[in-house]
Amino acid sequence: MAELALAKTEVERHSVFKKVKPHAELIASVLCGILILTGWLLEFTNHDTTAIIVYVLSFIIGGYAKAKEGIEETIANKELNVEMLMIFAAIGSAIIGYWTEGAILIFIFAVSGALETYTMNKSFKEISSLMNLQPEEALRIHGGIEKRVHVSELIVGDHILIKPGERVPSDGKILKGITNIDEAAITGESIPVTKNIDDSVYAGTVNMTGSITVEITKPNSETLFQKIIQLVQNAQSEKSPSQLFIEKFEGTYVKVVLAIVALMMVLPHYVLGWDWTETFYRAMILLVVASPCALVASIMPATLSAISNGAKHGILFKGGVHLENLSHLKAIAFDKTGTLTKGKPVVTDIHIQDGEDHNDLLWKIASIENHSNHPLALSIVSHVKKHLNKELLHPETIEDMPGMGVKAIIGEEYWKIGKADFISGLKSNHKLIEKANLLASEGKTIVYVQINNRAVALIALKDVVREEASKAIKELNKLGVYSVMLTGDSEKTAKVIASESLVNEYVAECLPEEKVNQLIKLKERFKTVAMVGDGINDAPALATANVGIAMGEGTDVALETADVVLMKNDLPRIAEAIRLSKKMNTIIKQNIVFSLVVITLLISSNFLQILDLPYGVIGHEGSTILVILNSLRLLR
Template sequence: MSSEAKSLAKGIQDVSFIEKIKPHAELVAAALSGIFIAVGWLFNKYDYGADSIIAYLLAFVIGGFAKAKEGIEETFENKELNVEMLMIFAAVGSAIIGYWTEGAVLIFIFAVSGALETYTMNKSHKEISSLMELQPEEALLIQDGIEKRISVAMLQVGDEILVKPGERVPSDGIIIKGQSNIDEAAITGESMPVAKGDQDEVFAGTVNMTGLITVQVSKTNEDTLFQKIIQLVQSAQSEKSPSQLFIERFEGTYVKAVLAVVLLMFFIPHFLLGWNWHESFYRAMILLVVASPCALVASIMPATLSAISNGAKHGILVKGGVHLENLSHLEAIAFDKTGTLTKGKPEVTEVIVRDGVEKEHLIWITASIENHSNHPLAQAIVKHAKRTIKQELIHPDSLEDVPGWGVRAEIRGEQWKIGKADFVGKEASEAFADVLAKEIASQGNTLVYVQRNESLVAMLALRDVVRDETKVAIDDLKKKGIYTVMLTGDSEKTARAIAAESHVDQYFAECLPEEKVEQLRKLKEKFKTVAMVGDGINDAPALALANVGIAMGEGTDVALETADVVLMKNDLPRIAEAIRLSERMNKIIKQNVVFSITVIMLLIASNFFRILDLPYGVIGHEGSTILVILNSLRLLKTRRQ
């Protein structure tokens, strides 16, 4: 190898090493500072005074550079003093009166707490970094029957890509060939794979578990749901909560007050209490250290970031600390019905056939006819047939769609009519299963009648069914004392049945979008903090009006733009989970604030009564900062119920 090549290789290795060590720079600086403090102490012990001071100075510069730079830049930018400046003043003041060791230890512990705080921030961003690494850089493009590896950034809408078992899906798209189980944990937080086949949607970053699938790209790389999630959480982590904003506003005033009291302490104890000048200056330096609100300032932001990251990991995306704070204060929640409390699609709930008619054969014939219609009720009947019988559907000999009424068809010489009561004969339909039909209809079902050769032979009942988890989720919220309301555009009869089945406290039927907004406004007058839960599209006005708008995402990027909180999987119990996360966050923040204020008051009092030395003041102050950060890190730990 030539000398130039060796030099280039060495340069690349050096750059790689620097990149690896960069995230740990503050910790490395703190460690070096500690080493120089130890060296300075040894020099001082063996009477190498000048060498000792040089070692301490190096500890000051190396350990304090990052925080000093940050403090000075923020002071110039905001025209406001901050806690970093207080620490610099205290360390320099300690050195001036000859307490080199104490000043250096102050810088060292301050550097350690700063490194720990940076670690907390990096830890909270780790979920996003790991997400970003999940999306493949290349895709297997199929063009004119030829497979070609290209960069994901080059994919266009409409391109067809091949995704093999074990590979990650490179882009959002629709499966046009094949079927597989897809692990969507990166998007929804759900660990169980989802079975997907023809015309099902798949998302970038998810894992193709079993089968070979061909996907038609539906979005460019920058518009994928995956990228939008990353952008949303990054934005949320940069948005400050009301508590954090208050602490930051309070910090500037508090720092000025501390400096004013420190200045007074230079003189008042000397003249009123008889302290000598050295004692007065020494106590003023200790006050400068212990009165600094470092722990108070660090009480909120690490906790908020940790909670947001924890939620994102489990498919609960919160758009900022303010919304996460509000979740624990909820007094009422309004739910849209369709797609939120219910599955959003009709299902067959009852099939009643005339005596002498074979039920399976009837369902098979009905599904074969309805298979040629795109109507939601028709598709529900077909889905029911495919799930309950194993017979291939057939094509009718003739078929006529009668819009608004139903469909008539001929199969093997028999004439069939499927549709509304009036379409098959009102009198005959009223007589068919008379009492039972009224009871089924009162439960919110839509009735579809089947006629064969002018004789009514069956009645099918269909309705949008309540999700399996809805009752559990609503009951969980009610246990927390939260009032639950359902808002729906459905009829009074359907709304009453769904409300009873889902266990909500109150319901409002036949609501247009503007009426939902009006009902939500009335709820806000009655309750202090109200949330709205919807699908993020037609419920947008109500979501915007609520104190907290919660969208049931189910992988839709529309939901990301309309609500304050997005549940990436339509899983209602995650609302209670998000509330518990909010309660944990607020509890930990309160613990941090109370603890930090208590420590500051105790240290100030101990200093005034001259029972606190500078080293212990440094340890007490910086130790409390480290403890509140460690306490905040607990929010990264999952506690799901």
Template structure:
């Protein structure tokens, strides 16, 4: 019995492995088919060189079927659905036309190149569907509801407006509501993106997915779970991603027109020259087939894909991840960039920037005691003070047995018979705090810094100023973008005073303070009206809607998974100067793409004209067509080199 039961987990594991394998095989099916098609083309060429004509044709025919099946199926389905022809159908016709006149290899190569580009496009598109699932995983599923003095755990979807829920320290707030009992500190980074926790008390709003840090609170539900601010973030991402870019719409319109024109001309070519110029039916059909081959957009398609992939590879080697050619192309047209503050322009964590001690008291001793007391707290400000005290204090931190947390105000403790208080001005005495060191706290606060007071017995002993410090490379990055003529804006959930101070330090042209996710989206829409092409740079969950709304979303590599999945471009090393480098790469790519397009169109027109004048034989037409394809690919590969 035991052996049978022991084998069940192994069987389940084997089935799971098989399902995973099949899932991956399905995801990469087009790419595998394209590779197999290429191998068969190579085999067909070798067989042809060995004068084994029939096996060679069989190999080419298999390359047609395996490589072209997905695109042929897609082309036929789209044609039926939209009642309009597309490039997929033209490529299939061109390949069949090549086979009809005996050029199996050329037809197979057309199929191979087109199927490979389609496989890469499908792979990229599959990557873009992860951000919604990433967002959904952050939504709390359960809540502790209080009714008639009893507590019960219920699913979030069962909560009704007016219900009372208990949120304990360390828990996520399950839905939007208002505090009706208790005081606490809330980490609202999921909504505002700001690292500084916010003190909350009676009648203060709290939002779903934010984190309760210190005290237990009772919250009155004000919105159904389906209408929370967090769910609005999800809806905004979905809405922004459903909109097609102007370039995409143009390509879709151009595609149908191009196919119709080429096929119409080919059909006319099969009949008119016989009656107008006296060509034989053999010559007429021969010239029509040559036209179908040379007019196929193989070189035109290759004008963009190799150059784009080369530029993407170049960017990846230099810490810039592009999620698609569209975003890389749009980057060169950029006129303005909006930056989130926390974690983007700044480091994302508070640091002690100033320490002012009372004259006559040992500053090192004050820091030692302050750090020892704050070491009992997990609050981000407390941890920043501990870090500063370890570096600048006098010796190792003290072992303090009892520290009392006064929710919403600070902490207090007795050390060697002396009472110490650390916290807000109201906690240590507002008047005394304001007069300390000639009002230094007011000056520090005007610089956008958070102020913490230290009181020893009945005297304010010190003041510490903390701030989310600007990254060292931020100023240089902003200045370089401004030199390139790009307008810079900072969007932040911070107060007006803090935003003004950070904006001045980072050199941005404009700032907008007190932004919620909805505000950022609206500001992005207004910026797009003013500057046409606008990028958004961010790293937090709250930035996801703005990243999706902007023409180009740029995420910091150390940001949240949601920001990384939603963004179009990721700076893998959190290096802001890479943005200017990415713009230069985009401009290089667009120049090469334009060169390729002009060249490939010129070659197609030349081949068509030569065919019509009957001075172009099929072998030379194939050489010109395939040769132009090889040249534009080689030109695109130049982007692999760094300049």
């Protein structure tokens, strides 16, 4: 019993520590502030020795995190940094008796560090919440017994049962069954593919019709979910070109400052006639005010805040470099299927032979197709239900013919609905064939209807442009970004889609290699170019572009290759991402200019002997806090 209580106490302690840990720096800075106030009151009441002890405690508690970080980075990189300057300045202030000022320096530096940590934690939390996806479960078959298990428990060689309507949990090959698989997430094509025994199926695709038994061929670690988690981790660590430049600049700048401070400890005494106390005092002020704290904090908090803001709105950036590049974007290329278009077919034309009852025929077609999970069938049923307020009937018999269509009997009528090869009575109906050829030339998919060996109707379906596509293009035009559609479709289909989506230019009959060539040409014309796609065939183009943007429902290959992911497949978010990038760069410029102006003014004031250490501490560290707060505006 005692052991159980002890274990429970340990768990509770661990839980509390886990909750407190992200706020440790903030708690330390608050304690530091309380100790400074206590020390000042003790000093005010002439308890000088006790006051010094309290100040030393404030130094240790408030400065521990930053001192540890500075020393570790100095050892690891063999390069002095801004944290070391602050340590030297605080110690120098204490040496000349300015305990309060040194403690205030530590306190404000600790607060600015806590704000930076808050920004990083906030960014990680926002992005992680997007990634808080529930991995799929799978119905594993072992020894003839079915058991639903977490997808993470699947191993290579396991057999799983995938029922109609379920998503394939991991890559594998079919052992039993025939079905239609919607591979829009893989290929970008909306028409399902018929799969037989030994055919491969891929994670993220949807089983549409028959039940299939699949053997797993890839481990869970290679699933789409795991790749997205990896993207989040990379986004936290990757730095923008501006940040890398500042970090390189920081090392050189710190050495220069220390060299000047060393000279200032000696030269003013001999050259300007200052006494030694004043000389050392001014050198310590210089050490404080010349430190590039605000300059160093100008970029990273802004970048992390922008990444966090994007994550909240369904835009996942892999790192600051890609976010920074977006602001320079001059042109953007779009894949068609699944990107500009919905990737799902809708009914566009219905042609019925003269003499047939239009409404009765559609009612019976929908009644038959209602027993199929095929996307074309679902689209037809949905279309008919919108136009006919009538309950569907149940055919006497119905038989699904995978890859061909469906057979049914209604009363004394023998029906067939499906492909041209499936319809035996089509050859003699020249009028219907002519109409079908015309619609097919417009890039539409044709479904034929036969009753008792007579072809009586056809239904044309097409992948239509997303409602938000034209809005997205208009927004990009306002931002001065030129839009191009790259598609493998025919010239006629490409022209129609380009007109409907309002893109500035289109290139038809583009194979994956040709998309890469087109991207290279666009880069020559516009310098900075983005590519938006969702399929494996888009991956080479995504890699070629300056910024690759993947649709969230795309394949793991596209997500891995892309630099930015639209988690909600919301095209207008691209313009939002560009605006966010421009705003981030504006804030970074504001921060850098403000930092340099403050440092210049403080250094000048110190040389003119009009700046005291307390004001130098407040001016310098206050500017750092203002810079971070300015960056945090991007979280809104």
